[in-house]
Amino acid sequence: MTRNEHTVLRVDDLTVIGRPSDVEIISDVSITVRRGEILGLVGESGSGKTTLGLSLLAHCKRATQIARGRVEVGGEDLARLSERQVRNLRGRAVAYIPQSPASALNPALRLRTQLSEALHDAALSRAAVAERVREVLREVALPDDDRFLDRYPHQLSGGQQQRVAIAMAFVGRPELIVLDEPTTGLDVTTQAHVLATIRRMTREYGTAGVYISHDMAVVADLADEIAVMYRGDLVERGRTDEVLAGPEHEYTRRLLSAVPLLRTDGHGEAEEPEEEPLLRVSGLAAGYGRTRVLEGIDVSVSRGECVALLGESGSGKTTLSRSVAGLHHQFTGEVLFDGEPLARSSYRRTAEQRRRVQYVFQNPYEALNPRKRVRDQILGPYRHLVGRPADPDAVVAEALERAALPASYADRFPEQLSGGERQRVCIARAVATKPDLMVCDEITSALDVSVQAEIVTLLRNLQDEGMALLFVTHNIALVSNIAQRVAVLNKGRIVEYGPVGRVMSEPGHEYTRALIADTPDFRPSFAAAE
Amino acid sequence: MTRLIAVRLLFGVLTLWAVSVVVFAATQALPGDAAQLILGRDATPERMEALRDQLNLHQPVAVQYAQWLQDLLRGDLGTSFSNRQPVTEYLESPLGNSLVLMGLAALVATPVSLLVGAFSALRRDRGFDHTASLGTLVLASVPEFVVGILLILLLGPGGLDLFPSVYSREGGPDQWVLPSLTLALAVAPPIVRMMRATMIEVLESEYVQQARLKGLDERVVLWRHAAPNAIGPVAQVIALQLAWLAGGVVAVEFLFNIPGIGKVLMDGIANRDVPLIQAVVLLIAGIYILVNLLADVIGLAANPKVRVSGNRPSAPRTAAAKEQDEDGAAGTPAGDPKAKGVRR
Numbered sequence: 001m002t003r004n005e006h007t008v009l010r011v012d013d014l015t016v017i018g019r020p021s022d023v024e025i026i027s028d029v030s031i032t033v034r035r036g037e038i039l040g041l042v043g044e045s046g047s048g049k050t051t052l053g054l055s056l057l058a059h060c061k062r063a064t065q066i067a068r069g070r071v072e073v074g075g076e077d078l079a080r081l082s083e084r085q086v087r088n089l090r091g092r093a094v095a096y097i098p099q100s101p102a103s104a105l106n107p108a109l110r111l112r113t114q115l116s117e118a119l120h121d122a123a124l125s126r127a128a129v130a131e132r133v134r135e136v137l138r139e140v141a142l143p144d145d146d147r148f149l150d151r152y153p154h155q156l157s158g159g160q161q162q163r164v165a166i167a168m169a170f171v172g173r174p175e176l177i178v179l180d181e182p183t184t185g186l187d188v189t190t191q192a193h194v195l196a197t198i199r200r201m202t203r204e205y206g207t208a209g210v211y212i213s214h215d216m217a218v219v220a221d222l223a224d225e226i227a228v229m230y231r232g233d234l235v236e237r238g239r240t241d242e243v244l245a246g247p248e249h250e251y252t253r254r255l256l257s258a259v260p261l262l263r264t265d266g267h268g269e270a271e272e273p274e275e276e277p278l279l280r281v282s283g284l285a286a287g288y289g290r291t292r293v294l295e296g297i298d299v300s301v302s303r304g305e306c307v308a309l310l311g312e313s314g315s316g317k318t319t320l321s322r323s324v325a326g327l328h329h330q331f332t333g334e335v336l337f338d339g340e341p342l343a344r345s346s347y348r349r350t351a352e353q354r355r356r357v358q359y360v361f362q363n364p365y366e367a368l369n370p371r372k373r374v375r376d377q378i379l380g381p382y383r384h385l386v387g388r389p390a391d392p393d394a395v396v397a398e399a400l401e402r403a404a405l406p407a408s409y410a411d412r413f414p415e416q417l418s419g420g421e422r423q424r425v426c427i428a429r430a431v432a433t434k435p436d437l438m439v440c441d442e443i444t445s446a447l448d449v450s451v452q453a454e455i456v457t458l459l460r461n462l463q464d465e466g467m468a469l470l471f472v473t474h475n476i477a478l479v480s481n482i483a484q485r486v487a488v489l490n491k492g493r494i495v496e497y498g499p500v501g502r503v504m505s506e507p508g509h510e511y512t513r514a515l516i517a518d519t520p521d522f523r524p525s526f527a528a529a530e
Numbered sequence: 531m532t533r534l535i536a537v538r539l540l541f542g543v544l545t546l547w548a549v550s551v552v553v554f555a556a557t558q559a560l561p562g563d564a565a566q567l568i569l570g571r572d573a574t575p576e577r578m579e580a581l582r583d584q585l586n587l588h589q590p591v592a593v594q595y596a597q598w599l600q601d602l603l604r605g606d607l608g609t610s611f612s613n614r615q616p617v618t619e620y621l622e623s624p625l626g627n628s629l630v631l632m633g634l635a636a637l638v639a640t641p642v643s644l645l646v647g648a649f650s651a652l653r654r655d656r657g658f659d660h661t662a663s664l665g666t667l668v669l670a671s672v673p674e675f676v677v678g679i680l681l682i683l684l685l686g687p688g689g690l691d692l693f694p695s696v697y698s699r700e701g702g703p704d705q706w707v708l709p710s711l712t713l714a715l716a717v718a719p720p721i722v723r724m725m726r727a728t729m730i731e732v733l734e735s736e737y738v739q740q741a742r743l744k745g746l747d748e749r750v751v752l753w754r755h756a757a758p759n760a761i762g763p764v765a766q767v768i769a770l771q772l773a774w775l776a777g778g779v780v781a782v783e784f785l786f787n788i789p790g791i792g793k794v795l796m797d798g799i800a801n802r803d804v805p806l807i808q809a810v811v812l813l814i815a816g817i818y819i820l821v822n823l824l825a826d827v828i829g830l831a832a833n834p835k836v837r838v839s840g841n842r843p844s845a846p847r848t849a850a851a852k853e854q855d856e857d858g859a860a861g862t863p864a865g866d867p868k869a870k871g872v873r874r
Binding site: 152168 | 734735736737738739740741742743744745746747750754755758759832833834835
């Protein structure tokens with residue numbers, strides 16, 4: 001093979017195994033990245049993409065090791081370097097941008113310290129280091145004054161934190177940069193800004209990039225080349241447009257079709273509202289202590305209808321759904337359910353009212369009691385709200401079936417389930433009591449895109465069976481896939497409310513227009529051809 | 531942060547007051563008549579009656595308490611029944627001895643156990659870690675006077691004869707070695723274990739991984755990135771342990787025959803010397819509260835969120851997030867209750 005001088009990263013047949021089980025976490029992976037180009041490394045969680053990313057910095061997580069293969073960065077074989085040389089390499093030749101800047105920035109250190117120490121081994125004077133730090137901060141559109149540098153990470157917003165992380169990676173002018181899902185925790189608007197920054201920085205610096213993500217839409221937007229990982233294997237690799245146009249591997253196809261389309265025909269059009277909707281919220285205002293979070297909220301949900309609450313983090317959408325479910329008490333205004341007013345606190349609602357409104361939480365990893373079997377998780381609320389069932393197995397089996405899980409899952413513990421399966425169990429637990437309204441609070445945001453699509457299908461089926469849904473999300477693309485009507489929340493107020501088709505095609509409010517513009521619009525061309 | 535410290539200080543004073551009530555009530559509930567105790571068995575009824583008047587024993591309990599509390603606030607702890615000396619004077623030298631003992635134990639135990647804990651975390655699941663964890667477990671499960679006796683047998687006159695095992699007024703500084711070592715060994719195990727656990731958690735955190743991926747020297751990673759984040763939780767345990775010293779000295783002083791507050795307390799109980807018992811118990815409680823307060827302050831100071839938000843209440847983030855995110859990149863607006871909840 002001829003050596004291309006523009007090749008920054010070359011990985012040959014890399015295999016990483018776990019210790020002591022000797023399971024291969026990634027097997028015989030080979031990739032190359034050229035200067036100034038970005039490789040999108042796509043796969044679901046557990047596919048080994050982060051392990052691969054870290055091995056590019058000669059770092060192995062606990063209890064893993066490189067079994068064979070080689071990694072060359074800038075022509076240097078990482079395996080041959082001493083510990084000291086590896087330290088010199090990191091930050092200078094390769095830099096890493098972490099998934100969650102909130103946990104990757106040290107909470108106890110000022111930004112100044114964390115940014116300047118990335119230049120630890122450069123032969124620069126103190127003043128030169130400070131100047132370089134300021135320069136990079138300007139490049140990522142952050143202030144470069146002393147007041148900003150004296151801040152701690154918790155004093156920044158999520159987007160600012162991620163831009164600090166980007167600045168930290170670029171400050172040493174690395175040849176290669178590894179980005180591990182850097183936008184996962186961010187809103188679409190923030191994500192759009194961060195992606196633009198990354199694209200501009202790699203171009204200006206001529207840096208090669210490896211962008212790890214499970215979201216095909218983001219990668220399609222950003223990467224020159226795409227490599228798809230599935231269960232530790234590299235199953236497909238090629239130029240971005242080619243992969244998008246003609247995916248060869250079955251898994252790639254699935255990934256592509258899982259991406260929710262921004263503009264679809266929706267899931268049925270909104271019908272004329274009935275006389276009396278199932279849930280009617282009027283003039284609701286809520287807050288925490290003296291902080292007002294919601295103001296003048298009017299929303300209604302009819303039987304068998306899905307209403308989406310769309311907004312960024314901090315817009316108050318979770319507070320609203322919690323108020324409806326009786327979990328948040330500090331609100332004023334009227335909440336009518338089936339014509340009857342709902343008490344503010346769930347303690348004061350009748351068992352019947354509580355049975356008919358069920359809640360599914362955002363993070364399935366935290367919402368299930370790890371010590372209880374699936375069966376007991378499902379029967380718990382049922383026994384409490386409906387009474388002791390004559391045939392508990394039938395109740396569990398029916399709930400699992402409605403959540404598209406086999407009845408055999410009843411005997412499992414949560415740790416024996418994948419993220420998507422856990423969320424299905426949460427849904428099964430909610431539908432077990434046969435509610436009329438299900439409040440879904442960002443229930444797909446902790447899941448991979450491919451799993452997300454399955455959950456959306458499941459919710460549509462439930463809705464076809466007559467269930468009303470209040471679907472809280474920050475993902476505008478999901479809205480058109482599931483909801484009939486959408487309420488767009490911005491800073492505690494509903495700025496737009498109407499049928500999904502109308503809001504998506506002719507958004508009336510500036511904020512909605514911005515949201516739509518910031519969302520990567522993605523339509524796999526192969527789907528159209530089929 | 532000043533406000534938080536003030537609140538904690540207030541709670542400390544409240545606790546101390548509650549302790550004073552309990553102490554006073556307990557000594558009231560003790561069987562026996564104070565006047566009889568003071569005057570002995572052969573006192574005439576007239577003299578006893580006169581003394582009762584003098585001691586306000588005829589007054590209602592609440593008045594007696596108020597009187598006692600008032601004296602207490604003026605620094606007058608009363609007069610010892612057994613030797614007729616003002617309690618404050620009488621306690622001066624024993625208190626000094628006890629503080630020396632506790633101070634030495636704290637000075638040895640804290641840094642050593644922090645180092646052992648941190649090193650165990652670094653050497654997780656290797657020889658050193660296993661040895662340290664076994665050692666601390668054994669030490670934690672053996673009462674401190676047994677440790678003291680073992681130390682005396684091993685290093686005292688009966689064994690290697692390196693240090694004296696009994697205190698004497700003329701003794702040199704080496705007589706402090708065994709008692710303070712005993713106390714140090716008694717307080718160290720939980721600190722070691724907490725430091726190890728916290729350090730492991732911090733070392734597994736993403737910001738430590740990020741620091742390593744920046745290519746920083748392992749020592750910098752450890753002391754600049756890991757240690758400051760481990761201090762908060764560990765400080766609490768150190769405080770609990772050092773506060774325990776205040777009570778723990780009692781047995782150790784008895785064992786090594788050191789004239790400290792512990793020994794005074796034992797003698798006081800034997801002699802039913804109520805003012806002395808009250809004073810010593812209040813003193814021990816005071817030390818307990820003070821040490822815990824210090825730990826709270828250190829814990830708060832180690833947490834930049836508290837440190838910064840106290841000085842400039844909520845302003846930095848609000849203004850900052852708005853002014854610099856005008857390009858629309860605001861993540862969490864200031865009003866976000868979740869972010870607030872975290873900061874509190």
